[in-house]
Protein backbone atom coordinates (compact mmCIF):
# COMPACT_ATOMS: atom_id res chain seq x y z
CA UNK A 1 0.00 0.00 0.00
CA UNK A 2 1.48 3.37 -1.01
CA UNK A 3 1.54 5.97 1.74
CA UNK A 4 -0.44 8.98 0.40
CA UNK A 5 1.85 11.46 2.09
CA UNK A 6 5.01 9.79 0.75
CA UNK A 7 3.50 9.62 -2.74
CA UNK A 8 3.32 13.42 -2.88
CA UNK A 9 -0.46 13.42 -2.46
CA UNK A 10 -1.26 13.84 -6.14
CA UNK A 11 0.70 17.11 -6.59
CA UNK A 12 -2.41 18.86 -5.24
CA UNK A 13 -2.20 22.64 -5.03
CA UNK A 14 1.10 22.89 -6.94
CA UNK A 15 1.26 24.88 -10.15
CA UNK A 16 2.70 22.82 -12.98
CA UNK A 17 2.79 25.59 -15.59
CA UNK A 18 0.87 28.42 -17.22
CA UNK A 19 -2.19 28.35 -19.47
CA UNK A 20 -4.34 30.89 -21.29
CA UNK A 21 -7.05 28.33 -21.92
CA UNK A 22 -8.94 27.85 -18.70
CA UNK A 23 -9.46 28.74 -15.05
CA UNK A 24 -10.90 26.19 -12.64
CA UNK A 25 -12.35 27.10 -9.26
CA UNK A 26 -10.53 30.42 -9.00
CA UNK A 27 -13.16 31.87 -6.69
CA UNK A 28 -13.97 28.51 -5.15
CA UNK A 29 -16.29 27.36 -7.89
CA UNK A 30 -16.05 29.08 -11.29
CA UNK A 31 -14.96 27.75 -14.69
CA UNK A 32 -13.90 29.87 -17.67
CA UNK A 33 -12.59 29.00 -21.15
CA UNK A 34 -10.36 31.76 -22.62
CA UNK A 35 -12.09 34.23 -20.30
CA UNK A 36 -15.69 33.17 -21.03
CA UNK A 37 -17.80 31.73 -18.22
CA UNK A 38 -18.84 28.15 -18.98
CA UNK A 39 -22.49 28.98 -18.27
CA UNK A 40 -22.39 31.84 -20.75
CA UNK A 41 -20.94 29.48 -23.36
CA UNK A 42 -23.46 26.71 -22.55
CA UNK A 43 -26.35 29.20 -22.84
CA UNK A 44 -25.17 31.16 -25.86
CA UNK A 45 -22.71 29.14 -27.94
CA UNK A 46 -22.43 25.83 -29.75
CA UNK A 47 -19.77 23.19 -29.26
CA UNK A 48 -18.16 24.03 -32.61
CA UNK A 49 -17.80 27.66 -31.48
CA UNK A 50 -16.10 26.46 -28.29
CA UNK A 51 -13.78 24.16 -30.26
CA UNK A 52 -12.87 27.11 -32.50
CA UNK A 53 -12.30 29.27 -29.40
CA UNK A 54 -9.97 26.74 -27.79
CA UNK A 55 -8.00 26.17 -31.00
CA UNK A 56 -7.78 29.86 -32.02
CA UNK A 57 -8.19 31.89 -28.84
CA UNK A 58 -11.26 33.81 -30.13
CA UNK A 59 -14.89 32.95 -30.86
CA UNK A 60 -15.65 32.74 -34.60
CA UNK A 61 -17.87 35.20 -36.45
CA UNK A 62 -20.72 33.82 -38.57
CA UNK A 63 -18.63 33.32 -41.70
CA UNK A 64 -15.78 31.68 -39.79
CA UNK A 65 -18.16 29.34 -38.00
CA UNK A 66 -19.92 28.33 -41.20
CA UNK A 67 -16.57 27.59 -42.87
CA UNK A 68 -15.35 25.67 -39.82
CA UNK A 69 -18.46 23.49 -39.65
CA UNK A 70 -18.22 22.79 -43.36
CA UNK A 71 -14.57 21.79 -42.95
CA UNK A 72 -15.40 19.42 -40.08
CA UNK A 73 -18.34 17.86 -41.95
CA UNK A 74 -16.08 17.13 -44.91
CA UNK A 75 -13.67 15.18 -42.68
CA UNK A 76 -16.11 12.78 -41.02
CA UNK A 77 -15.66 9.64 -43.05
CA UNK A 78 -13.20 6.96 -41.93
CA UNK A 79 -10.55 5.33 -44.11
CA UNK A 80 -11.44 1.78 -45.18
CA UNK A 81 -8.42 0.37 -43.33
CA UNK A 82 -9.67 1.91 -40.07
CA UNK A 83 -13.14 0.47 -40.63
CA UNK A 84 -11.54 -2.95 -41.10
CA UNK A 85 -9.65 -2.61 -37.81
CA UNK A 86 -12.83 -1.51 -36.00
CA UNK A 87 -14.66 -4.54 -37.40
CA UNK A 88 -12.06 -6.80 -35.77
CA UNK A 89 -12.59 -5.39 -32.26
CA UNK A 90 -14.90 -7.66 -30.22
CA UNK A 91 -18.27 -6.42 -28.93
CA UNK A 92 -17.28 -6.90 -25.29
CA UNK A 93 -14.31 -4.53 -25.60
CA UNK A 94 -14.69 -1.36 -23.59
CA UNK A 95 -15.44 1.50 -26.02
CA UNK A 96 -12.68 3.59 -24.43
CA UNK A 97 -10.22 0.97 -25.66
CA UNK A 98 -11.82 1.26 -29.08
CA UNK A 99 -11.33 5.04 -29.01
CA UNK A 100 -7.70 4.58 -27.99
CA UNK A 101 -7.07 2.13 -30.83
CA UNK A 102 -9.06 4.21 -33.34
CA UNK A 103 -7.10 7.34 -32.50
CA UNK A 104 -3.77 5.57 -32.64
CA UNK A 105 -4.56 3.77 -35.91
CA UNK A 106 -5.74 6.95 -37.61
CA UNK A 107 -2.35 8.36 -36.64
CA UNK A 108 -0.74 5.50 -38.58
CA UNK A 109 -2.76 6.27 -41.68
CA UNK A 110 -2.66 10.07 -41.56
CA UNK A 111 0.36 10.99 -39.42
CA UNK A 112 1.05 14.50 -38.23
CA UNK A 113 4.28 14.89 -40.16
CA UNK A 114 5.26 18.15 -38.52
CA UNK A 115 3.71 20.71 -36.18
CA UNK A 116 2.42 22.85 -39.05
CA UNK A 117 -0.22 20.11 -39.34
CA UNK A 118 -1.38 20.33 -35.72
CA UNK A 119 -4.70 22.07 -36.45
CA UNK A 120 -5.35 19.64 -39.28
CA UNK A 121 -4.74 16.62 -36.99
CA UNK A 122 -6.89 18.04 -34.17
CA UNK A 123 -9.79 18.86 -36.51
CA UNK A 124 -9.56 15.48 -38.20
CA UNK A 125 -9.91 13.75 -34.81
CA UNK A 126 -12.76 16.06 -33.83
CA UNK A 127 -14.60 15.19 -37.03
CA UNK A 128 -13.82 11.46 -36.93
CA UNK A 129 -14.28 10.49 -33.27
CA UNK A 130 -18.10 10.11 -33.33
CA UNK A 131 -17.81 7.81 -36.33
CA UNK A 132 -15.01 5.74 -34.73
CA UNK A 133 -17.22 5.16 -31.71
CA UNK A 134 -20.50 4.53 -33.56
CA UNK A 135 -19.10 2.55 -36.49
CA UNK A 136 -17.57 0.04 -34.07
CA UNK A 137 -20.60 0.04 -31.76
CA UNK A 138 -23.19 -0.54 -34.47
CA UNK A 139 -21.06 -3.11 -36.29
CA UNK A 140 -20.17 -5.14 -33.21
CA UNK A 141 -23.58 -4.92 -31.52
CA UNK A 142 -26.07 -4.83 -34.42
CA UNK A 143 -24.00 -6.21 -37.32
CA UNK A 144 -24.69 -2.96 -39.23
CA UNK A 145 -22.02 -1.18 -41.31
CA UNK A 146 -23.16 2.41 -40.89
CA UNK A 147 -22.48 5.29 -43.25
CA UNK A 148 -20.04 7.50 -41.29
CA UNK A 149 -21.31 10.67 -42.98
CA UNK A 150 -24.58 12.35 -41.96
CA UNK A 151 -26.33 15.60 -42.89
CA UNK A 152 -26.32 16.77 -39.24
CA UNK A 153 -24.20 19.91 -39.11
CA UNK A 154 -23.42 19.75 -35.37
CA UNK A 155 -21.09 17.17 -33.85
CA UNK A 156 -23.69 16.32 -31.18
CA UNK A 157 -26.46 15.79 -33.72
CA UNK A 158 -24.10 13.81 -35.96
CA UNK A 159 -23.24 11.48 -33.07
CA UNK A 160 -26.91 10.86 -32.23
CA UNK A 161 -27.80 10.17 -35.86
CA UNK A 162 -24.89 7.74 -36.28
CA UNK A 163 -25.90 5.93 -33.11
CA UNK A 164 -29.64 5.74 -33.72
CA UNK A 165 -29.82 5.81 -37.49
CA UNK A 166 -32.49 8.52 -37.31
CA UNK A 167 -32.65 12.29 -37.13
CA UNK A 168 -32.51 13.48 -33.48
CA UNK A 169 -34.93 15.97 -31.95
CA UNK A 170 -33.92 19.62 -31.54
CA UNK A 171 -33.93 19.15 -27.77
CA UNK A 172 -31.53 16.19 -27.92
CA UNK A 173 -29.23 18.07 -30.29
CA UNK A 174 -29.12 20.96 -27.84
CA UNK A 175 -28.43 18.71 -24.83
CA UNK A 176 -25.52 17.11 -26.69
CA UNK A 177 -24.20 20.53 -27.57
CA UNK A 178 -24.35 21.69 -23.94
CA UNK A 179 -22.81 18.46 -22.71
CA UNK A 180 -19.91 18.70 -25.17
CA UNK A 181 -19.34 22.33 -24.12
CA UNK A 182 -19.30 21.41 -20.42
CA UNK A 183 -16.79 18.62 -20.95
CA UNK A 184 -14.53 20.48 -23.41
CA UNK A 185 -11.78 21.86 -21.21
CA UNK A 186 -10.61 21.77 -17.59
CA UNK A 187 -7.07 23.09 -17.14
CA UNK A 188 -4.47 20.60 -15.84
CA UNK A 189 -6.75 17.65 -15.08
CA UNK A 190 -5.14 14.19 -15.26
CA UNK A 191 -5.83 13.45 -18.94
CA UNK A 192 -4.86 16.93 -20.14
CA UNK A 193 -1.69 16.80 -18.10
CA UNK A 194 -0.94 13.44 -19.72
CA UNK A 195 -1.32 15.08 -23.13
CA UNK A 196 0.94 17.97 -22.15
CA UNK A 197 3.66 15.71 -20.75
CA UNK A 198 3.62 13.75 -23.99
CA UNK A 199 3.65 16.97 -26.04
CA UNK A 200 6.62 18.24 -24.03
CA UNK A 201 8.78 15.45 -25.48
CA UNK A 202 7.91 16.88 -28.95
CA UNK A 203 5.83 13.80 -29.72
CA UNK A 204 3.02 13.89 -32.29
CA UNK A 205 -0.63 14.92 -31.75
CA UNK A 206 -1.99 11.37 -32.08
CA UNK A 207 0.34 10.04 -29.37
CA UNK A 208 -0.65 12.88 -27.03
CA UNK A 209 -4.37 12.23 -27.57
CA UNK A 210 -4.04 8.45 -27.33
CA UNK A 211 -2.29 8.81 -23.97
CA UNK A 212 -4.94 11.24 -22.76
CA UNK A 213 -7.71 8.78 -23.65
CA UNK A 214 -5.98 6.21 -21.44
CA UNK A 215 -5.95 8.66 -18.53
CA UNK A 216 -9.57 9.70 -19.00
CA UNK A 217 -10.69 6.06 -18.98
CA UNK A 218 -10.23 5.56 -15.22
CA UNK A 219 -13.23 5.78 -12.86
CA UNK A 220 -11.60 8.53 -10.77
CA UNK A 221 -11.66 10.75 -13.89
CA UNK A 222 -13.88 10.49 -16.99
CA UNK A 223 -14.94 6.92 -16.30
CA UNK A 224 -17.01 8.26 -13.38
CA UNK A 225 -20.05 9.06 -15.56
CA UNK A 226 -20.37 5.39 -16.51
CA UNK A 227 -19.63 4.25 -12.94
CA UNK A 228 -22.26 6.69 -11.59
CA UNK A 229 -24.84 5.21 -13.96
CA UNK A 230 -24.01 1.66 -12.84
CA UNK A 231 -24.50 2.80 -9.26
CA UNK A 232 -27.78 4.71 -9.53
CA UNK A 233 -29.36 1.94 -11.60
CA UNK A 234 -28.95 -0.38 -8.62
CA UNK A 235 -30.94 1.93 -6.33
CA UNK A 236 -34.65 1.11 -6.30
CA UNK A 237 -35.90 4.35 -4.70
CA UNK A 238 -34.60 7.56 -3.09
CA UNK A 239 -34.85 5.87 0.33
CA UNK A 240 -32.94 2.81 -0.92
CA UNK A 241 -30.28 5.10 -2.41
CA UNK A 242 -29.66 6.69 0.97
CA UNK A 243 -29.46 3.32 2.76
CA UNK A 244 -27.08 1.86 0.18
CA UNK A 245 -24.90 4.95 0.09
CA UNK A 246 -24.60 4.88 3.88
CA UNK A 247 -23.29 1.32 3.55
CA UNK A 248 -20.84 2.32 0.83
CA UNK A 249 -19.48 5.18 2.90
CA UNK A 250 -19.23 2.88 5.92
CA UNK A 251 -17.15 0.49 3.82
CA UNK A 252 -15.02 3.47 2.69
CA UNK A 253 -16.06 3.01 -0.95
CA UNK A 254 -15.85 5.98 -3.32
CA UNK A 255 -19.21 7.30 -4.53
CA UNK A 256 -18.73 7.94 -8.22
CA UNK A 257 -19.69 11.34 -9.58
CA UNK A 258 -19.00 13.11 -6.27
CA UNK A 259 -16.11 15.22 -5.07
CA UNK A 260 -13.40 17.05 -6.94
CA UNK A 261 -9.68 17.63 -6.78
CA UNK A 262 -9.97 21.43 -7.20
CA UNK A 263 -13.52 22.64 -6.53
CA UNK A 264 -14.35 22.87 -2.85
CA UNK A 265 -18.03 23.97 -2.83
CA UNK A 266 -19.60 22.90 -6.10
CA UNK A 267 -18.80 22.04 -9.70
CA UNK A 268 -20.34 24.81 -11.88
CA UNK A 269 -21.14 22.27 -14.61
CA UNK A 270 -23.43 20.30 -12.33
CA UNK A 271 -26.28 22.79 -12.08
CA UNK A 272 -26.39 23.04 -15.88
CA UNK A 273 -26.47 19.37 -16.71
CA UNK A 274 -28.78 18.67 -13.75
CA UNK A 275 -31.40 21.04 -15.18
CA UNK A 276 -31.21 19.21 -18.51
CA UNK A 277 -31.46 15.85 -16.77
CA UNK A 278 -34.68 16.99 -15.10
CA UNK A 279 -36.13 18.19 -18.42
CA UNK A 280 -35.17 14.92 -20.10
CA UNK A 281 -36.68 12.87 -17.24
CA UNK A 282 -40.07 14.45 -17.93
CA UNK A 283 -39.72 13.87 -21.66
CA UNK A 284 -38.71 10.25 -20.89
CA UNK A 285 -41.97 9.87 -18.95
CA UNK A 286 -40.41 8.40 -15.81
CA UNK A 287 -38.61 10.64 -13.35
CA UNK A 288 -37.61 7.92 -10.88
CA UNK A 289 -33.93 7.86 -11.87
CA UNK A 290 -33.78 11.64 -11.64
CA UNK A 291 -35.45 11.55 -8.21
CA UNK A 292 -32.94 8.93 -7.06
CA UNK A 293 -30.08 11.10 -8.34
CA UNK A 294 -31.39 14.11 -6.41
CA UNK A 295 -31.64 11.98 -3.26
CA UNK A 296 -27.99 10.93 -3.74
CA UNK A 297 -26.97 14.57 -4.13
CA UNK A 298 -28.81 15.61 -0.96
CA UNK A 299 -27.49 12.68 1.04
CA UNK A 300 -23.84 13.21 0.06
CA UNK A 301 -24.02 16.90 0.85
CA UNK A 302 -25.79 16.39 4.20
CA UNK A 303 -23.51 13.61 5.40
CA UNK A 304 -20.11 14.36 3.82
CA UNK A 305 -20.35 17.86 2.34
CA UNK A 306 -19.46 16.25 -0.99
CA UNK A 307 -21.12 17.69 -4.10
CA UNK A 308 -21.88 16.30 -7.56
CA UNK A 309 -19.16 16.82 -10.12
CA UNK A 310 -19.78 17.16 -13.89
CA UNK A 311 -20.18 13.42 -14.27
CA UNK A 312 -23.05 12.66 -11.90
CA UNK A 313 -26.10 14.14 -13.66
CA UNK A 314 -24.55 13.41 -17.04
CA UNK A 315 -25.29 9.75 -16.25
CA UNK A 316 -29.07 10.17 -16.01
CA UNK A 317 -29.18 12.79 -18.79
CA UNK A 318 -27.46 10.46 -21.28
CA UNK A 319 -29.58 7.55 -20.09
CA UNK A 320 -32.83 9.45 -20.73
CA UNK A 321 -31.61 10.09 -24.29
CA UNK A 322 -31.23 6.34 -24.79
CA UNK A 323 -27.44 6.42 -24.99
CA UNK A 324 -25.86 3.09 -23.93
CA UNK A 325 -23.92 3.45 -20.66
CA UNK A 326 -20.73 2.12 -22.23
CA UNK A 327 -20.63 5.10 -24.57
CA UNK A 328 -20.77 7.76 -21.83
CA UNK A 329 -17.00 8.15 -21.40
CA UNK A 330 -16.27 7.98 -25.15
CA UNK A 331 -18.61 10.99 -25.60
CA UNK A 332 -16.41 12.77 -23.06
CA UNK A 333 -13.47 11.94 -25.38
CA UNK A 334 -15.26 13.52 -28.37
CA UNK A 335 -15.50 16.72 -26.35
CA UNK A 336 -12.30 16.85 -24.28
CA UNK A 337 -10.26 16.23 -27.41
CA UNK A 338 -10.63 19.98 -27.98
CA UNK A 339 -9.08 20.85 -24.61
CA UNK A 340 -6.35 18.24 -25.01
CA UNK A 341 -5.36 19.42 -28.48
CA UNK A 342 -5.45 23.08 -27.43
CA UNK A 343 -3.10 22.26 -24.53
CA UNK A 344 -0.77 20.31 -26.83
CA UNK A 345 -0.58 23.39 -29.08
CA UNK A 346 0.00 25.68 -26.09
CA UNK A 347 2.72 23.40 -24.71
CA UNK A 348 4.48 23.31 -28.08
CA UNK A 349 4.32 27.08 -28.27
CA UNK A 350 6.56 27.52 -25.24
CA UNK A 351 8.03 24.12 -24.58
CA UNK A 352 10.40 22.72 -22.05
CA UNK A 353 10.31 18.98 -21.37
CA UNK A 354 8.14 18.27 -18.30
CA UNK A 355 10.29 16.34 -15.91
CA UNK A 356 9.62 16.79 -12.19
CA UNK A 357 11.71 15.16 -9.46
CA UNK A 358 10.81 12.54 -6.89
CA UNK A 359 11.64 12.45 -3.17
CA UNK A 360 13.54 9.20 -2.71
CA UNK A 361 12.10 7.09 0.13
CA UNK A 362 13.74 3.72 -0.68
CA UNK A 363 16.64 1.71 0.76
CA UNK A 364 19.93 3.20 1.83
CA UNK A 365 22.78 2.46 -0.64
CA UNK A 366 23.64 -1.29 -0.59
CA UNK A 367 25.74 -3.79 -2.54
CA UNK A 368 24.60 -6.73 -4.63
CA UNK A 369 24.89 -10.04 -2.76
CA UNK A 370 25.94 -12.81 -5.17
CA UNK A 371 22.80 -14.66 -6.26
CA UNK A 372 23.97 -17.95 -4.72
CA UNK A 373 24.05 -16.26 -1.30
CA UNK A 374 20.63 -14.52 -1.33
Ligand SMILES: CC(=O)SCCNC(=O)CCNC(=O)[C@H](O)C(C)(C)COP(=O)(O)OP(=O)(O)OC[C@H]1O[C@@H](n2cnc3c(N)ncnc32)[C@H](O)[C@@H]1OP(=O)(O)O
Pocket residue numbers: 219220221222224253254255256257258259260261262306309310311
Ligand atom coordinates in the same frame (compact mmCIF):
# COMPACT_ATOMS: atom_id res chain seq x y z
C1 LIG B 1 -14.76 14.98 -14.94
C2 LIG B 1 -14.03 14.47 -13.76
O1 LIG B 1 -13.02 13.83 -13.89
S1 LIG B 1 -14.64 14.85 -12.21
C3 LIG B 1 -14.05 13.58 -11.13
C4 LIG B 1 -14.72 12.29 -11.45
N1 LIG B 1 -14.36 11.26 -10.45
C5 LIG B 1 -15.25 10.79 -9.56
O2 LIG B 1 -16.41 11.17 -9.51
C6 LIG B 1 -14.73 9.71 -8.66
C7 LIG B 1 -15.17 9.94 -7.21
N2 LIG B 1 -14.45 11.05 -6.62
C8 LIG B 1 -13.18 10.89 -6.17
O3 LIG B 1 -12.62 9.79 -6.16
C9 LIG B 1 -12.45 12.12 -5.67
O4 LIG B 1 -13.35 13.07 -5.16
C10 LIG B 1 -11.57 12.75 -6.75
C11 LIG B 1 -10.65 11.71 -7.40
C12 LIG B 1 -12.42 13.40 -7.84
C13 LIG B 1 -10.72 13.85 -6.10
O5 LIG B 1 -9.85 13.21 -5.22
P1 LIG B 1 -9.10 14.04 -4.06
O6 LIG B 1 -8.58 15.30 -4.62
O7 LIG B 1 -8.14 13.10 -3.43
O8 LIG B 1 -10.32 14.36 -3.09
P2 LIG B 1 -10.33 15.17 -1.71
O9 LIG B 1 -8.94 15.54 -1.30
O10 LIG B 1 -11.32 16.25 -1.84
O11 LIG B 1 -10.88 14.08 -0.69
C14 LIG B 1 -11.17 14.44 0.64
C15 LIG B 1 -11.76 13.26 1.37
O12 LIG B 1 -13.05 12.98 0.83
C16 LIG B 1 -13.12 11.64 0.40
N3 LIG B 1 -13.85 11.59 -0.86
C17 LIG B 1 -13.65 12.39 -1.91
N4 LIG B 1 -14.49 12.05 -2.90
C18 LIG B 1 -15.23 11.03 -2.43
C19 LIG B 1 -16.26 10.26 -2.99
N5 LIG B 1 -16.67 10.46 -4.24
N6 LIG B 1 -16.81 9.28 -2.25
C20 LIG B 1 -16.38 9.05 -1.00
N7 LIG B 1 -15.42 9.76 -0.41
C21 LIG B 1 -14.84 10.73 -1.13
C22 LIG B 1 -11.67 11.23 0.16
O13 LIG B 1 -11.52 9.83 0.23
C23 LIG B 1 -10.97 11.97 1.26
O14 LIG B 1 -11.12 11.26 2.46
P3 LIG B 1 -9.86 11.00 3.43
O15 LIG B 1 -9.41 12.38 3.83
O16 LIG B 1 -10.46 10.18 4.53
O17 LIG B 1 -8.84 10.28 2.60
Ligand SMILES: O=C([O-])CC(=O)C(=O)O
Pocket residue numbers: 024183185186188189190221261262309310
Ligand atom coordinates in the same frame (compact mmCIF):
# COMPACT_ATOMS: atom_id res chain seq x y z
O1 LIG C 1 -10.23 18.78 -13.29
C1 LIG C 1 -10.25 17.60 -12.91
O2 LIG C 1 -9.42 17.12 -12.09
C2 LIG C 1 -11.29 16.67 -13.38
C3 LIG C 1 -12.40 17.33 -14.13
O3 LIG C 1 -13.35 17.81 -13.55
C4 LIG C 1 -12.31 17.41 -15.57
O4 LIG C 1 -11.29 17.01 -16.14
O5 LIG C 1 -13.28 17.88 -16.20
